[in-house]
Amino acid sequence: MTGIILDCDPGVDDAIALALAVASPEIRLRAVTAVAGNRPVETTSRNARRLLDLLGAGDIPVYAGAARSLAYSEPRCSTSHGEDGLGGIDIGSGNSIGSDHATDIIAAALAGPQGAELTLVAVGPLTNLALVEIKYPGLLARAAAILVMGGAAFTAGNITPAAEFNFWSDPLAAHVVLSSGADLRIFGLDVTSRVAMTPDFLGRLARGGGNSARKLHDMLKVYGRSDPLLHDTCPVAFLVEPGMFTSERGYMQIDWSPGLGEGRSHFWPEMMETRPKPSNVSVVTHVDNGALLTLLEERLVRLP
Template sequence: MKHKVIIDCDPGIDDALALLLAAGLPDLDLLAVTTVAGNRPADITAINARRILDLAGRHDVPVHAGAARPLGHADARCNLVHGEDGLGGVVLPQSGQVAPEHSALRLVQLLAEHPPGTVELVATGPLTNLALCEALAPGSLARARHVLVMGGALRVPGNITPAAEFNFYSDPVSAQMVLDAGANLLLFPLDVTSQAVMHPEWIAAFGAADNACGRAAGEMLAAYAELDPLLHDACPVAWLADPELFSGQRCHAAVDWRDGPTAGHVRAWFGERDDAPGPANMQALLAVRNDELLALVAAAIARLP
């Protein structure tokens, strides 16, 4: 049985790899890709997603541009880790167009059109689109089979501030709104993605690939891996293909959404803690079998054009 999947992302090189992975997994039926400001501004992330899907031969998958800034802030909190263009300077052609509907509206529509528990929603960027979707139609996120989020740092330091991971720091208000939505939430924090290490020889193997997608992946990763050699955004997509690659624990978590040095920090209460402010609201994935993860990603990209 194929999983019906929506991916909300902010490409970004690691998002690009997650999209290539999704396109190369035969058991995933990509309904749409929605994009948000994050690694780069919203207009760039939408075009990047379209280019990646076109490269993968997935002209059938629509891309919808979404929120240009976080809730509670006037400007997007972007970075230059992935270069000015978000793809490490790797030039990719664009043959398709970005669809007209806003990402948040399309999320509402798609989750309403499909029976509850039949759509997997993967989010690998700031959670603004998901929060807007929930605000527009409360209960929408709970209709997803799972909401799989790459974000946060529970027992490890952040990667944008000492307290916070980039996606949650970029829009902490939206992150807390998603945690409060009552969805079947799987969180892939830095605790697990810091174990998803790309070895130099694994990256180099893409350079010798006999397909355009593999070679493009190798070029992008060569520009990115020296700064952050981790498969952050591929992890939730890989879980859909093989949940046994990961292990985790139920917990209650809350995001510090206030401005200040701890903005985006996630506090988690594991087990039956008397001081927990509420019942468990997520499954936190905390460990991954990295060699098998790397093999899965490489095999999926090798299937592409």
């Protein structure tokens, strides 16, 4: 069983990733930390709490983290998931979240006796993780692994021609995390652009599960009108079935200075002699979409 902290910004695809983690016995979800991204952190943290309560996982704590990126005074948010971040679907008010700051929770977990066995799964902007590294240099490298949804090594961006949303939202944080020396696996648009939900998948989810599955179906139906891609499910699915994915080692750096290229991922595969520095990431490039959708369906219909 892999112990994880899920750092997220729910977001409908975050909701599916969270549901998959809860529904998978291979994963022990120790805590959920929230960051500003798809919506402001007050909304994303509340959404994480509401989702866990819906999924029958009310015992898992939720903590709010960074309210803005490192370099900007306001968060860079999106309304592609609706004003409430969950497509306007009513899932209840939820209980209260923890009073501690998310970065303190992540740092304490990594510094604790089981820190070297902990995997961090980050599916929003990397501000919380970067703040941990800034405050405690070298601590991120203690994690067993860090799985990141962000960037685009070989493809164009989805928020600007140059950049993927999470890395664009806080490019300086992405730079800090990529420079941390941690064991990083990057699930960027190169792989997430292959993970598209289908009408058959949505239909089976609506018919086969309980209240949780139906609510997730309703969110996906709204979200799918603008984006059919289940970006944030990829890192969690990797923990369950890594054989579905193909990766490539290399060196990645991020443009973090303001300008047209802000948030752009530059990647040099390991085989390239012109690689400027040693490899620092594994970039995931392919996934078996049919197998991933089957996994999602099988797990999500089990939820209460």
